Amino acid sequence: MPLPPSDPSRQFRHRRTLEVQAFERADGLWEIDARVTDVKGRSVFVGRGIHPAGEPVHDLMLRLVVDLNFNILQAGSESRSVPYPGHCEAHGDVYARLVGLNLMQGFRHAVRERVGGAQGCTHLTELATVLPTAVVQSMVGEVIHPVGDGDEKPFQLDRCHALVTTGEVVRLHYPRWFRQPGANNLSQNLPPVNSPSSAGVPETAPAAPPLSS
Structure with missing residues (x-):
């Protein structure tokens, strides 16, 4: 559907920008x-x-160090601009608690448990929840090769409207995994992306490297 038409009288009042970079x-x-x-x-x-x-009213950063199985090995935050200096950032860098989590296994629920509410910063916690899909996109073509030629179903299928296994995109580009509409398919029981194991990842680790511009 098209966007609702913008009103010619509208005036800019606020801009929130989210940026994720992977290295x-x-x-x-x-x-x-x-x-x-x-x-x-x-x-x-x-x-x-x-x-x-x-x-900026807020200028906040998170840095994670992750391995190729999406395990978080280091984590930290930095508050560069806040409305209440000396208070907004006085959470003792609670975001180090993200160490030991896996981005593909119950991550968003674990974020709420470990740093949600008054434990941390509302905006940093919300920022953390966008990281699973952002990190997957970062690694596609580099670490993840979703070509669909092997015996394992490509992780992205049945995870969005365009890539449902009964749809035209899958029929054309992933014919091996195409299912006729109405036929029994695997979309009811999706495995975790890459099914990574977090075994051996410690619950504590050194703080993340200092954030820099």
């Missing part, structure tokens, strides 16, 4: 830098006083 390291691990910023379209009263238009 492959020489040691075979990957660093994931995630950032959220909030910018106002006009000066507003925030926290201690008037916050100028165009300057």
